[in-house]
Amino acid sequence: MKKMGERFLLHRTPKVANLERRLFLRQGLSVGALALLSGCAISDDESVQKALSAMSNWNDRVQGWLFDPSRLAPEFPESAITKPFPFNAYYGIDEVIDVDGGGYKLQLAGRIREKKPWTLPELYALPQVSQVTRHICVEGWSAIGKWSGVRFSDFLQRVGADLSAKYVGFNCADDYYSSIDMATALHPQTVLAFRYADELLPPKYGFPMKLRIPTKLGFKNPKHITEIFVSDTNPGGYWEDKGYNWFSGS
Amino acid sequence: MKQGDWVKVHPLVVRVCHWVNAFAVLMMITSGWQIYNASPLFGFVFPDAITLGGWLAGGIQWHFAAMWLLAANGLVYVAYGIVSGHFRRRLLPISPGAVFRDVANAFRGKLAHEDLTVYNAAQRAAYLALIVALCVLVASGLVIWKPVQLHWLGRFMGDYEGARLLHFFAMSAVALIVLVHVLMVVLVPRTFPSMFTGRVRRSA
Numbered sequence: 328m329k330k331m332g333e334r335f336l337l338h339r340t341p342k343v344a345n346l347e348r349r350l351f352l353r354q355g356l357s358v359g360a361l362a363l364l365s366g367c368a369i370s371d372d373e374s375v376q377k378a379l380s381a382m383s384n385w386n387d388r389v390q391g392w393l394f395d396p397s398r399l400a401p402e403f404p405e406s407a408i409t410k411p412f413p414f415n416a417y418y419g420i421d422e423v424i425d426v427d428g429g430g431y432k433l434q435l436a437g438r439i440r441e442k443k444p445w446t447l448p449e450l451y452a453l454p455q456v457s458q459v460t461r462h463i464c465v466e467g468w469s470a471i472g473k474w475s476g477v478r479f480s481d482f483l484q485r486v487g488a489d490l491s492a493k494y495v496g497f498n499c500a501d502d503y504y505s506s507i508d509m510a511t512a513l514h515p516q517t518v519l520a521f522r523y524a525d526e527l528l529p530p531k532y533g534f535p536m537k538l539r540i541p542t543k544l545g546f547k548n549p550k551h552i553t554e555i556f557v558s559d560t561n562p563g564g565y566w567e568d569k570g571y572n573w574f575s576g577s
Numbered sequence: 578m579k580q581g582d583w584v585k586v587h588p589l590v591v592r593v594c595h596w597v598n599a600f601a602v603l604m605m606i607t608s609g610w611q612i613y614n615a616s617p618l619f620g621f622v623f624p625d626a627i628t629l630g631g632w633l634a635g636g637i638q639w640h641f642a643a644m645w646l647l648a649a650n651g652l653v654y655v656a657y658g659i660v661s662g663h664f665r666r667r668l669l670p671i672s673p674g675a676v677f678r679d680v681a682n683a684f685r686g687k688l689a690h691e692d693l694t695v696y697n698a699a700q701r702a703a704y705l706a707l708i709v710a711l712c713v714l715v716a717s718g719l720v721i722w723k724p725v726q727l728h729w730l731g732r733f734m735g736d737y738e739g740a741r742l743l744h745f746f747a748m749s750a751v752a753l754i755v756l757v758h759v760l761m762v763v764l765v766p767r768t769f770p771s772m773f774t775g776r777v778r779r780s781a
Binding site: 382383393395398399461464465566569570 | 726
């Protein structure tokens with residue numbers, strides 16, 4: 328597991344990202360030449376990139392149709408939990424931020440009726456649920472963990488979020504950002520998690536809170552959340568804007 | 578029918594499906610290797626030069642675009658193969674003894690290729706195995722893509738992690754069959770134009 332975390336870093340430093348995008352385009356060109364061979368004319372690499380983005384958007388729609396809001400992700404006994412649970416982020420474990428819990432307030436914005444910020448004791452006082460589920464990384468590896476917190480649909484209802492809106496977006500203390508579809512936000516296993524393995528979330532797992540979504544790939548589970556907003560325009564995300572499929576649902 | 582006559586071997590549907598499939602499988606395998614490299618199952622990675630997409634996101638975009646081509650083309654081919662009787666006529670009957678005999682002949686350089694209108698037993702086994710392996714690839718790929726929505730299907734293959742392994746081994750089988758297939762076309766080159774024209778000249 329540790330080795331995979333290291334590979335992740337190797338791939339994702341911001342400096343490398345630009346180079347990777349260039350490589351992506353260059354390889355598109357050679358495939359364009361190959362496509363010509365089979366009689367399917369692709370004129371230049373930019374049109375290849377456009378076609379791939381269009382297909383990714385199409386796949387978002389298909390996944391929205393395939394998503395059954397009442398189908399539950401498999402749950403496991405606690406004995407199945409992966410130890411140690413791998414750390415993963417767009418930065419190294421040495422750069423994990425330490426959010427000050429005492430001064431912390433969760434901000435709410437967009438199509439939400441009661442936008443009063445929430446302190447941690449207020450959030451901890453809400454009814455809590457637990458789950459032992461499989462976290463699947465976009466890289467392919469998976470690990471089983473236990474998260475506890477507030478059922479996200481309960482929280483959205485409590486603050487008067489417009490549940491007919493299309494998207495819920497997240498901004499995070501580590502400058503990460505992401506967004507999900509409303510159907511997934513309202514899924515019974517989507518949890519605003521404050522605890523991992525019955526302990527307060529340690530910084531490396533996203534203190535003070537992580538949105539745990541067992542029906543999405545790992546990168547769609549934002550950590551260190553500071554703001555939640557509801558919107559009808561797609562807010563995108565850190566990895567999503569770099570090319571990962573937006574819906575990325577399981 | 579006289580020797581030297583042109584005879585039809587491949588119907589148009591089969592020829593079109595063959596080349597679309599060849600293109601789709603090439604995209605799927607090379608982008609799949611890119612995805613594999615992000616988190617290798619075994620102690621090796623595929624060289625960058627033979628992977629597609631440049632990095633993980635590019636590999637995924639290619640993989641999830643080409644999958645539609647592979648699936649749509651595969652559905653047309655399998656439906657045609659069953660409904661038209663093409664599979665029954667060309668790929669059956671097949672017996673382990675005949676397959677063993679023809680594979681042994683192939684290694685001795687004596688495999689019968691005089692009559693290109695009939696597949697020998699080794700060919701039948703290879704083409705059937707390819708169809709089965711591609712179906713396994715699609716099924717395991719669906720489980721990896723949708724481990725929650727298709728959990729019922731994942732139960733037959735050890736859930737998510739089992740499906741990952743199965744996906745890899747089915748890919749290996751496809752890659753091996755394709756390699757042997759291309760090698761055989763190189764050894765018997767007059768089979769190559771027939772996959773475009775659909776016809777071969779009956780040899781003496």
